[in-house]
Amino acid sequence: MEEVCTPLKSDSRLKHRPLTPLRLLRGVICLVVFLSTAFICIVYLSPLAVVGLRLISIRYSRKAVSFFFGLWLSMWPFLFEKINRTKVVFSGDSIPMRERVLLIANHRTEVDWMYLWDLALRKGRLGCIKYILKSSLMKLPIFGWGFHLLEFIAVERKWEIDEQILQKNLSTFQDPKDPLWLSLFPEGTDYTEQKCKSSKKFAAEAGLPVLSNVLLPKTKGFHTCLETLRDSLDAVLSIAVGLEVHLSFHFCHKMTRRHHPLHVGC
CATH class of the missing domain: 1.10.287 (Helix Hairpins)
Structure with missing residues (x-):
């Protein structure tokens, strides 16, 4: 339990x-x-x-x-x-130490990716955390150089381009012996009221669920991560970042490596 x-x-x-x-x-x-x-x-x-x-x-x-x-x-x-x-407050389900995980989180601010470091440190995975991020960040001085060295995956946010980029880069992380925390923000951008209105409008027109506290997620990248890494992952983690720098961690699904198919429902 x-x-x-x-x-x-x-x-x-x-x-x-x-x-x-x-x-x-x-x-x-x-x-x-x-x-x-x-x-x-x-x-x-x-x-x-x-x-x-x-x-x-x-x-x-x-x-x-x-x-x-x-x-x-x-x-x-x-x-x-x-x-x-x-003050950083953690709540939710208990997360085991030192596992290979795909981590998905909401994107309330521009610095949510930094908040994940507080959790990774406590779980012995700070050095192996990697992000899927927009390609423009790779051009930043100092940080951009570091992103390249750390093998972060840069995407253009155009699926016809990003599909091959993701598959090529993710294939290098399939060894279950290599520690990995792969972090993905399915919303694709940080949350603002204006973006929320546009997301709701698009969802209503497309017959999709209208969401209030998050933007409509982009599922293709998430699905590709699962399909490519499913045999080497221990778990998928869903993380909710609160507005007051309260981090709520929800352990979505635990799986035994290689023995069971991966099903995620959060």
Whole structure:
């Protein structure tokens, strides 16, 4: 039987706190430390892990990248939760440690992908978390270089182009011995009131369910991830990110690798 945590009870109203000089200073310090250390890792550590070891073994190269990436990325929860004093609350079903999972989440803000690091750290998977993201992010200075080195999957959000991109990249992650947390935001973009109105209009015209708190998800990419990785995944996780930086984790489906077909219903 899965251990179920106590449901999260919180005020649904979004709390706005004034931007004081101290809060601004803490935010600037966090940003400077994060960017400067990212640059150091990319310039000095990644050539050894990505270029040197990859000539010998792709697996060892990925292990080295995962180690350095996880070591550097562990600073974020510390800066985020301790220095910036942001309270992160987890609720929902218990999630086992160290599994290969496909992780799907809603997209309430532009930084939801960062919130997932807090969970990955606690589950021993911080270094192996990877994202499917829009290709324009690959052009960002420093971060874009890192996304390439970490083998994030960039998509154009045009299925006639993205189908081959996804299949080609996902096929390199099929080894069940390689640790993996593949993160996907099925909505395809962050939530806004205007996007919600457009999503509702499209859903109504197409005879699809009209959703209020999320945008109509794009299913083709999700389906491709499942079909390509189904024999190497341990589970599919559905995560709901709350507005008050409350993270609610719901364990959708547990499967035994290779023995049972994958069915997901959240």
